[in-house]
Every structure is written in structure tokens, then in C-alpha cells.
Amino acid sequence: MSLQIIVMVKQVPDTHNVSGDAMKPDGTVNRAVLPAIFNPEDLNALEEAIKIKETIGGKITAITMGPPNAVKILKECLYRGVDDVVLVSDRKFAGADTLATSYALKCAIEKVEKYDLVLCGRQAIDGDTAQVGPQIAEKLNINQLTCVSEIVEVNETDITIKRSIENGHEFLKSNMPVLLTVTNEANEPRTPSAKLAVAYKNISGKTSDESYDDEYLESGIDDPISYIKEWNVESINADPQLCGLSGSPTKVKKVQSVVLTASDVKQIQNTDEGIAELINELTEEHIIG
Amino acid sequence: MSAKNSVMVFIEQNNSKVADVSLELVSEGKKLADKLGVALDAVAIGYNLEKEVEVLGHYGCNTVFYINDERLSHFTSVPYAKTIVEIIKKHEPQIVLFGATTTGRDVAPRVASELKCGLTADCTELQIGEYKLKSKVYKNTLLQIRPAFGGNIVATIVSPESMPSMATVREGVMKMAEPDTSKEVELVSEKCGLDDSDFMTEVIEVMIEEKNVDLKSANIIVSAGMGAATPEGLELVKKLANTLGGEVGASRPVVDSGIIDRDHQVGQTGLTVRPNLYIACGISGQIQHRAGMAEAKRIIAINNDPDAPIFNIAHYGIVGDVNDIINRMIKAYKARA
Ligand SMILES: Cc1cc2nc3c(=O)[nH]c(=O)nc-3n(C[C@H](O)[C@H](O)[C@H](O)COP(=O)(O)OP(=O)(O)OC[C@H]3O[C@@H](n4cnc5c(N)ncnc54)[C@H](O)[C@@H]3O)c2cc1C
Numbered sequence: 001m002s003l004q005i006i007v008m009v010k011q012v013p014d015t016h017n018v019s020g021d022a023m024k025p026d027g028t029v030n031r032a033v034l035p036a037i038f039n040p041e042d043l044n045a046l047e048e049a050i051k052i053k054e055t056i057g058g059k060i061t062a063i064t065m066g067p068p069n070a071v072k073i074l075k076e077c078l079y080r081g082v083d084d085v086v087l088v089s090d091r092k093f094a095g096a097d098t099l100a101t102s103y104a105l106k107c108a109i110e111k112v113e114k115y116d117l118v119l120c121g122r123q124a125i126d127g128d129t130a131q132v133g134p135q136i137a138e139k140l141n142i143n144q145l146t147c148v149s150e151i152v153e154v155n156e157t158d159i160t161i162k163r164s165i166e167n168g169h170e171f172l173k174s175n176m177p178v179l180l181t182v183t184n185e186a187n188e189p190r191t192p193s194a195k196l197a198v199a200y201k202n203i204s205g206k207t208s209d210e211s212y213d214d215e216y217l218e219s220g221i222d223d224p225i226s227y228i229k230e231w232n233v234e235s236i237n238a239d240p241q242l243c244g245l246s247g248s249p250t251k252v253k254k255v256q257s258v259v260l261t262a263s264d265v266k267q268i269q270n271t272d273e274g275i276a277e278l279i280n281e282l283t284e285e286h287i288i289g
Numbered sequence: 290m291s292a293k294n295s296v297m298v299f300i301e302q303n304n305s306k307v308a309d310v311s312l313e314l315v316s317e318g319k320k321l322a323d324k325l326g327v328a329l330d331a332v333a334i335g336y337n338l339e340k341e342v343e344v345l346g347h348y349g350c351n352t353v354f355y356i357n358d359e360r361l362s363h364f365t366s367v368p369y370a371k372t373i374v375e376i377i378k379k380h381e382p383q384i385v386l387f388g389a390t391t392t393g394r395d396v397a398p399r400v401a402s403e404l405k406c407g408l409t410a411d412c413t414e415l416q417i418g419e420y421k422l423k424s425k426v427y428k429n430t431l432l433q434i435r436p437a438f439g440g441n442i443v444a445t446i447v448s449p450e451s452m453p454s455m456a457t458v459r460e461g462v463m464k465m466a467e468p469d470t471s472k473e474v475e476l477v478s479e480k481c482g483l484d485d486s487d488f489m490t491e492v493i494e495v496m497i498e499e500k501n502v503d504l505k506s507a508n509i510i511v512s513a514g515m516g517a518a519t520p521e522g523l524e525l526v527k528k529l530a531n532t533l534g535g536e537v538g539a540s541r542p543v544v545d546s547g548i549i550d551r552d553h554q555v556g557q558t559g560l561t562v563r564p565n566l567y568i569a570c571g572i573s574g575q576i577q578h579r580a581g582m583a584e585a586k587r588i589i590a591i592n593n594d595p596d597a598p599i600f601n602i603a604h605y606g607i608v609g610d611v612n613d614i615i616n617r618m619i620k621a622y623k624a625r626a
């Protein structure tokens with residue numbers, strides 16, 4: 001028996017490198033100038049999965065929910081040593097908040113059937129909520145360990161981790177199955193393997209559900225997969241009412257781009273007199289003592 | 290007495306002391322509750338906290354539902370989530386607030402998932418207002434305002450049909466009220482309905498790292514950015530802070546470069562501070578930094594680039610070399626009449 005590890009990965013706009021015209025004033029995004037990338041902390045989660053596979057063995061399945069072009073990050077997963085990848089894609093998932101997202105992802109995970117470890121990034125850099133991990137754990141009715149900055153020990157039945165908290169850290173242990181959310185403190189993710197990149201270069205998706213063979217999952221993990229699985233609302237047995245906009249209790253009332261408003265800044269001259277005047281003004285106002 | 294439709298705050302504790310963020314939320318929750326004309330309740334979970342939770346009354350809390358169990362003395366996800374779910378089901382609040390801390394952001398999503406209600410993450414502002422969706426009008430709805438998209442946008446989120454509406458709120462952004470020690474909180478003990486099998490996480494060890502700086506309660510903060518990240522610049526920043534009786538803050542790249550501890554970081558991924566005076570030395574004023582200091586009462590920006598965005602939120606701007614200017618400030622302070 002070897003560990004079955006599922007890694008949840010998301011494709012996101014690169015919000016940490018927003019340049020001039022990436023954000024429109026109404027808060028919508030100019031996607032043409034904002035590249036789509038692998039959510040950074042999902043790479044940290046993936047790295048932990050690969051490290052576990054290397055040390056005690058296991059099979060890694062990566063799942064993403066997103067538009068068809070999200071296969072790009074699934075290929076990235078294959079290039080880094082993931083065994084199987086799944087794209088969950090359907091117009092009916094659009095507009096989901098974290099509740100509807102975690103419901104759909106839970107249905108997808110259950111379709112993989114057996115899992116010991118579910119690894120998520122702590123937070124996606126677009127929605128920035130860090131809610132999806134704990135919500136998937138609740139829906140699968142399994143334990144969760146969040147903000148994991150180190151996996152201290154792992155074997156086939158339990159896992160011990162270090163969790164970062166505001167004023168220090170804690171060491172926690174849980175039996176499997178368990179869901180972890182991993183932070184960027186955990187590791188420095190590896191770069192893709194050139195050999196795997198060549199091997200999987202032309203891999204593409206296959207939607208037909210008949211091609212999905214349950215035995216496939218149990219078959220030798222050394223056989224490279226020949227296609228990317230594509231699942232939709234029906235194939236993961238999800239209730240469409242609980243997906244997408246209709247399954248989302250939160251609604252966006254308004255979005256605004258953060259634009260600077262020039263205040264009436266008082267220019268202080270960089271001279272002995274100018275600065276002495278400032279210090280005196282602040283003293284008089286009891287701002288400084 | 291407790292009543293339905295209240296505003297409820299989850300009380301976080303650190304070493305059996307009520308966390309600051311919870312007092313901030315009780316203060317803010319009280320304002321919301323007053324606007325809605327309902328009670329402000331709290332849920333506290335832990336062991337031997339009866340005395341500690343009395344302080345909640347001073348900040349306007351009416352009733353605290355308290356679950357006392359030795360197994361709950363330290364936070365773990367499943368037992369806390371299940372307990373909070375039971376309290377919410379029993380008392381039916383309309384709004385539930387959590388701190389957006391590692392605890393709050395761990396437990397709140399789990400609670401929201403089980404109750405299938407809306408949860409807005411990491412809010413920096415809360416209001417009561419109206420929401421229109423097609424022909425429907427929802428009055429007295431919680432408007433939850435939060436930065437997202439790496440801090441590049443601010444979204445107002447509502448959960449109009451969710452009972453309750455839940456939010457996590459960033460630490461340090463809500464003002465703590467002036468405590469009124471004459472006000473008392475009603476303590477209502479609740480049973481703990483947990484089985485041993487709910488305790489899925491074993492807490493092996495908790496390591497508290499004593500902070501050597503307390504930026505959150507500092508009245509004056511002198512912060513170093515990359516423009517002051519030279520050995521000389523940092524020395525001068527510390528000297529100015531010392532002279533004025535303040536603390537030293539820093540931007541993230543300065544912290545990342547390893548020359549100062551993470552406890553000093555101000556901003557979206559650091560601390561939110563609101564001192565009387567914030568002196569930004571060689572800080573460009575990127576949005577993620579501003580998120581942590583824009584509400585300082587007075588901001589002095591020192592930068593050699595007259596177009597640096599920090600000048601847009603500063604009250605006083607000084608264009609020039611940071612070392613030069615700090616030297617002048619120290620000199621001027623010492624020469625004060
Ligand atoms: C501006 C804005 C604000 C929002 N605010 C809220 C809000 O306050 N509350 C709310 O409920 N929704 C909110 N949403 C919706 C939310 O962003 C989406 O539901 C999103 O699909 C999931 O949330 P996240 O990006 O925050 O993910 P997070 O919860 O931050 O993601 C954590 C981890 O979960 C996994 N994961 C997340 N999404 C996927 C996926 N699609 N496929 C595979 N793995 C995944 C990844 O491992 C990821 O690292 C907001 C959206 C926007 C654009």
C-alpha cells in the first residue's frame with residue numbers, strides 16, 4: 001500500500017506583478033496584460049507532495065477547477081513528477097464563491113475515491129480568501145491542518161507538521177486522511193524536469209467519461225498517463241444548484257480598483273529651518289513629546 | 290437575556306487572555322448591533338476563562354456563551370468548529386464575526402461550510418446598508434469591505450440570504466472602544482457536546498516566540514524602506530525612533546533582506562498600525578505597505594523621488610536623501626525650545 005496524495009492547484013492572474021494598465025478603474029482585470037500563473041503556494045503544496053513520494057512512496061493526483069486553458073498548470077504538474085492530473089471544467093462552475101468552489105472540488109476528490117492526504121496552498125493570490133482548503137476538509141468530513149510551514153514526519157498512517165501562528169508556531173499531529181494547507185515558508189519549489197517536459201509535451205485532454213477506467217488508478221504508478229482527464233458537473237455527480245453562482249451565498253456588490261487620491265501633502269523644505277519648523281509644529285500639536 | 294438575530298463575535302484567546310482582535314471585534318460588533326437594534330453576543334471556548342471573559346462587558350458585550358472543557362484549552366480545528374456551529378444553531382445570530390488570524394481563518398471557513406452560509410474573508414471595513422439584486426431589495430444587510438487581488442482592488446461583498454452572514458476581520462483595523470468597567474457581561478454556560486473522536490489533532494508542542502517589539506501600541510513609528518536599508522540608514526532610523534521615543538518599523542523587502550526581524554514589518558502581510566506619527570524613510574508607498582499604515586494620524590514621508598506614491602498619502606513630504614534628513618530631524622528635535 002502506498003500513500004494516495006491529492007494536490008489542489010489553481011491557475012491565477014499574477015496579481016503580485018500588476019503593472020500600470022492591468023487594473024481598470026472599475027476593478028475589473030485586463031486579462032490580456034496580466035499573465036496567468038500557477039498559484040505560488042500551490043507550488044509549495046506540490047513540492048511537499050513530491051518530497052513525500054520520494055521518501056516514502058505514493059501516488060500524486062493533481063486537480064484543478066477552471067477554464068480549459070488551466071490545463072497549462074496541470075502540464076506543469078506533470079513536468080514536476082505528478083502521476084495523474086484532472087481538469088474540472090464546466091460553465092456551470094462559473095461565478096462560484098468559496099462555498100460552491102469547495103463543494104465542486106469535494107465532489108471531484110470523491111471521484112478519485114481513495115486519498116490519504118489532500119494538499120492545498122494556503123491562499124490563492126486572486127480571491128485571497130484562504131477559505132477553500134478548510135471548506136473542502138469539512139465537506140469531506142476529514143481533519144485539517146492549516147498554515148503548514150514544515151512537514152516534520154510522515155508515514156503511512158499519520159503526519160506531524162509545524163504550523164505558523166502569529167506569535168510563534170505549534171507542532172501538531174493527525175491521523176490520515178487529513179487536509180493540509182501549505183505556506184511559502186515550507187520549501188523552495190523545484191523547477192520542472194526537462195525529461196518529463198519532453199515526455200508530456202503533447203499530452204491533451206480527453207472528456208469522454210467512458211475512457212475513465214477505475215482500475216487505471218490502481219495500476220502501476222510508473223506508467224505515464226496518456227491524457228489529461230476532464231470532468232464536468234455530471235461526471236463528478238455534483239448538484240448543479242450547489243455549483244457556480246446559484247450555489248454561492250456571497251455576492252459582489254461593488255468592486256473598485258485601488259487608486260491613490262492625492263491628499264494635500266505639506267511640502268517641507270529639506271533645510272535646517274524647514275525641518276525645525278516641522279518638529280516645532282508636531283511638538284505644539286502634542287504629536288511628539 | 291439572549292435573543293435571536295444578534296451580532297455575535299468569536300472570542301479568541303492567547304494563553305487564557307482575551308486576544309486584542311476579539312476586543313476590537315466586540316467594539317465594532319457593538320456599533321453594528323446598535324444600528325440594527327439587536328444584542329451583541331460572544332462565544333468563548335476554552336478552559337477556566339470565566340474571569341477572563343468579564344472584560345467583554347466593558348466593551349459592550351451583552352451575553353457571552355461559554356463552553357468550558359479542559360480538552361478545549363488549546364485551539365484545534367474540528368472541536369472548535371463543531372462547538373461554534375452548535376452555538377450558532379441554538380442562538381441564531383444574524384452576523385458572526387471572527388478575527389482574520391490564523392485561528393479565525395482556520396475555523397470560520399469550516400463553520401461556514403457546515404452551515405452553508407456566506408463567509409467574507411479578511412474584511413477591513415463593515416457597514417450596515419442596502420443591497421439590490423434585480424427587483425429585490427435587502428435592507429439592513431452587512432456590507433463587507435475587503436481588499437483582494439493582491440491588494441489591488443477593494444470589493445464590497447454581501448451575503449443577503451445567508452443566516453448568518455459571516456466575516457473574518459483583519460486584526461488592528463477596527464478601533465477598540467474605551468472600556469467602561471461599570472458594564473457587565475452576562476455569562477451563559479453551554480454544554481460541550483464533543484466526543485473524544487472529534488479531537489483529531491494532537492497538540493504536541495506550542496512554541497511562543499516573545500516579541501521584542503510592540504508596534505501595535507506604539508504612538509510613534511519610524512519605518513525603514515529599501516531607501517534606508519544601508520547600515521548607516523538603518524542606524525539613523527533606529528536613532529530617530531529612540532530620540533522620539535518610538536519604535537522601528539520596516540517594509541517587507543527590508544525584512545526579507547534579513548537586516549531586521551519580521552516583527553517589525555508593516556503592511557498587508559505584516560502589521561496594521563495606527564500610531565499618532567508614522568515616519569516613512571525611503572519607502573516608495575506600494576499599496577501593500579500602505580494597507581498597514583495609511584490610517585496613522587500623521588504621516589511624514591521622506592524620499593528622494595518627488596513622484597514616489599507615498600507622498601500621495603503623506604501629510605508632510607520631505608524630498609531628499611534619507612540620511613541627510615534624519616540627521617536634521619534629530620538635530621532639530623534636540624534643539625527644540
Ligand atoms: C475580489 C474577489 C473577492 C472575493 N471574496 C470572496 C469572499 O470574501 N468569500 C468567498 O466565499 N468568495 C470570495 N470570492 C470568490 C473566490 O475567490 C472564489 O470562490 C475562488 O474560486 C476561490 O477562492 P480563493 O481564490 O480565495 O481561493 P483560496 O481559498 O485562497 O485557495 C486556497 C487553496 O485552495 C485550492 N483551490 C482554490 N481554488 C481552487 C480551484 N479552482 N481548483 C483547485 N484548487 C483550488 C488551492 O490549493 C488554493 O491554494 C472573491 C472573489 C474575488 C474576485
Ligand SMILES: Cc1cc2nc3c(=O)[nH]c(=O)nc-3n(C[C@H](O)[C@H](O)[C@H](O)COP(=O)(O)OP(=O)(O)OC[C@H]3O[C@@H](n4cnc5c(N)ncnc54)[C@H](O)[C@@H]3O)c2cc1C
Nearest residue numbers: 514515516540541556557558559571572573577578593611
Ligand atoms: C501579496 C503581497 C504582500 C505584500 N506585503 C507587504 C507588506 O506587508 N509590507 C510591505 O512593506 N510590503 C509588502 N509587499 C511588497 C510591496 O509591494 C513593495 O514591494 C514594498 O512595500 C516596497 O518596499 P520599499 O518601499 O521599502 O522599497 P522600494 O519600493 O524599493 O522603495 C524604495 C524607495 O526609497 C527611495 N529611496 C532610495 N534611496 C533613497 C535615499 N537615499 N533617500 C531617500 N529615499 C530613497 C526610492 O525613491 C523608493 O521610493 C507585498 C507585496 C505583495 C505582492
